[in-house]
Amino acid sequence: MLGKALAKVFGSKNDRMIRQYRQIVARINGLEEGVSGLDDARLAAKTVEFRERIAQGESLDALLPEAFAVVREAARRTLGERHYDVQLIGGIVLHEGKIAEMKTGEGKTLTSTAPIYLNALAGKGVHVVTVNDYLAKRDVEWMGQIYRFLGLNTGCIVHGLDDRERREAYAADVTYGTNNEFGFDYLRDNMKFSLADYCQRGFSYAIVDEVDSILIDEARTPLIISGPAEMSTDLYAKVDAIMPRFRKEEHYTVDEKARQAMFTDEGVELAERLLEVDNLYDTANMMLLHHMEQALKAHALFKRDVDYIVRDGKVIIVDEFTGRTMEGRRYSDGLHQALEAKERVRIEQENQTLASITFQNYFRMYDKLAGMTGTADTEAAEFKQIYGLDVVVIPTHEKMSRQDYADVIYKNQEAKYRNIVREIKARHESGQPILVGTVSIDVSEKISGMLSKEGIPHDVLNAKQHEREAEIVAGAGQKGRVTIATNMAGRGTDIKLGEGVRELGGLHILGTSRHESRRIDNQLRGRSGRQGDPGSSRFYLSLEDDLLRIFGSNRLTFLMDKLGMDEDEPIEHSMVTKAIENAQRKVEGHNFDIRKHLLEYDDVMNKQREVIYSQRRAILEGTDVHALVADIMQELVAEIAAEFAQSSVPAEEWDWQGLDERLLQQFNLKLGWNDEEKQGLRKKADLQAKVQEAVDAAYAGREQANGPEQMRQLERMVLLQILDTLWKEHLLQMDRLKEGIGLRGYGQKNPLLEYKKEGYNLFAKLMQAINQHTVSNLMRIQIVREDELARMEEEQRIQRERQMAQAKRVERQDGEAPAPQPVQREGKVGRNALCPCGSGKKYKKCCGRFS
DSSP states (O other): OHHHHHHHHHOOHHHHHHHHHHHHHHHHHHHHHHHHTSOHHHHHTHHHHHHHHHHTTOOHHHHHHHHHHHHHHHHHHHTSOOOOHHHHHHHHHHHTTOEEEOOTTSOHHHHTHHHHHHHHTTSSOEEEEESSHHHHHHHHHHTHHHHHHTTOOEEEEOTTOOHHHHHHHHHSSEEEEEHHHHHHHHHHHTTOSOGGGOOOOOOOEEEEETHHHHHTGGGGSOEEEEEEOOOOSHHHHHHHHHGGGOOBTTTEEEETTTTEEEEOHHHHHHHHHHHTOSOTTSGGGHHHHHHHHHHHHHHHTOOBTTTEEEETTEEEEEOTTTOOEETTOOOSTTHHHHHHHHTTSOOOOOEEEEEEEOHHHHHTTSSEEEEEESOOGGGHHHIIIIIOOOEEEOOOSSOOEEEEOOOEEESSHHHHHHHHHHHHHHHHHHTOOEEEEESSHHHHHHHHHHHHHTTOOOEEESTTSGGGHHHHHHTTTSTTOEEEEEOOTTOOOOOOOOTTTGGGTSEEEEESSOOSSHHHHHHHHTTSSGGGOEEEEEEEEETTSHHHHHTOOHHHHHHHHHHTOOTTOOBOOHHHHHHHHHHHHHHHHHHHHHHHHHHHHHHHHHHHHHHHHHHHHHHHTTOOHHHHHHHHHHHHHHHHHHHHOOTTSOGGGSOHHHHHHHHHHHHOOOOOOOHHHHHTOOSHHHHHHHHHHHHHHHHHHHHHHHOHHHHHHHHHHHHHHHHHHHHHHHHHHHHHHHHHHGGGGGGTOOHHHHHHHHHHHHHHHHHHHHHHHHHHHHTTOOOSSTTHHHHHHHHHHHHHHHHHHHOEEEEOSTTOSOOOOOOOOOSOOOTTSBOTTSSSSBGGGTGGGGO
């Protein structure tokens, strides 16, 4: 109560911030007359002046009013558009590293140009992150006119560029691109063997467009580069063939809230009978059980044209938030293969992870991060907790005049759809444009079919017709136009009203159901009423809709039956709307928990990833690898001495044979000490010093045989190769650990703590293995010819480039294990062929031991 009273007197925190920003805007406006008097050359020369002042120590904050005034004038001259005061406020918010919530149609793209220009002056590069390639290409050409006019260069990162083109784009002052491209470039860079091959140059400042879509909705889907795992796909088809025999409730149950399906005891018995196994839960049948569980998910939980589509013989995921297809991405842990078996298309091979990172951890690497969207305030707590980002709601340029009608709820879906078509027909006859929002492809096609029967012309925008997206959205405000769209999140194109539409009431939004997230509903509504335009919106629901059915519509059903309400008679009450919003809050909270859970697990991997990637980069930057190898050898000698020279055991009883075998295995070293030499060693320190002397001498001999310069290159190459090979194996182990760690909860143990503990132990073993294998290889490797080293390095580089070029993008869904996607291996070394490292040994007895 006190808080509300104070807010009335002094305004909310958001109101107070806006008042402060208006003072800065007043200073910018005061500079407008002077800036507008400059000719083009003198205006462009301001960039050089600003950079000189920065070099002399002036801060970006101090430059802000002048820089913003210059950008506004440049935009007026190049685009014919002048920033509104509220757009300048949004720009200040973005410069401060916060999220600017601006209503749809308020001009977020133009708003971002001022902070982009200001921060680009520092010369460290600004990244502008968009949700798709179309927007990245559009914005770099459209807004790029301002930057190029002012002497800055621009770049664009889209799918299909080679490394040279990517390096040029990242070297620009301003770089536009999609979140996926930025993330994958980071992973690919950390798989390269030369700094000259790196594409990215750092993480200074990024502005994320549609920040809620990228940092919230897509945060459950880590970016994963994966390679081939040699596993047969026959079992997926075998298991899928028996799935039609299983019936819901009798053989399996479905929990729609948790999106889980489980076999009943009867279902397990049926599976054992059909698969001809005695016990499906026997350890020997765990793989079979896993395939059964994934096939059950594919059949019971995943619907065609809702969760995925089938196109050109491939199962393609549909993004539940944007309605777009997610080309190249695959469900994890064999689920995608189960869907391919279900749809009778070619079953792709499973893969294993080569590199991965979550969007949360990728974007947290930036020194300063900002974002903009039309809907962020409902997720303000998550933005603050995960990313440290505050949300500032920017006032609209014109007063909002859209009329939002209360939701109407019908008894069943058929009644709902009938009345939707009636309203569309009535408004269409009046000429008012209508945008119909659906949550899935099958609903959009159902309504499209009903409208076609009524003879109502219309456009459909969903994952199947995404090629005409911008054209369809841009024309949705024309007189008499009917547009059906599957989710409107991040469409990036304004809907402008055609001639005579304002008089008809503007664009009408008709939602065919509520989405799980309030933000998605708000994004749909936000398409109407831009820049003070008239408009209206209404959502149609039924008691059979997933949201109401799963989260409790029993009381409403009982009430409608008791009152004897007709199918076509709707309920319209504020209590119902509040009940729906409460259901949405529950789902949003559940999804936040999933994302937070995923991040907690990935934080364990992130610390390990930082260690490995920093070690790789240090090697590539020219750190003294020889000194590092010397330190590793000293550590290994100390460990061996501690193991075999125990103080409680006389030297005569030390395991001399075991010591000889260990030194031969680790250092390729045969000591051949006689009894007299052994008797002279009484303590661990004596043994350690003697072994160290022998190891140093052997390594010096290896260096003399290969040449000092070649040995330095070999040290670098071998360490990188061993590090990459064992890191890949470690990722596979961590994935398997994560898959089964949840079962620890049944033993009253915290799965996350267990994952951290065991993950740490696995990482310690990884570092130990890297040290051991590096030294073991270096003590055996031998260069046959002088040009052999260059050949090896080139082969290593080509092999890595092939692997990366063929590696497919894969994502995890709902925090599951990494999704595999096939990559063909080229240039694979035979087990009995000579090892390409040049040791002269067979591959299986040399580097093949570690792969």
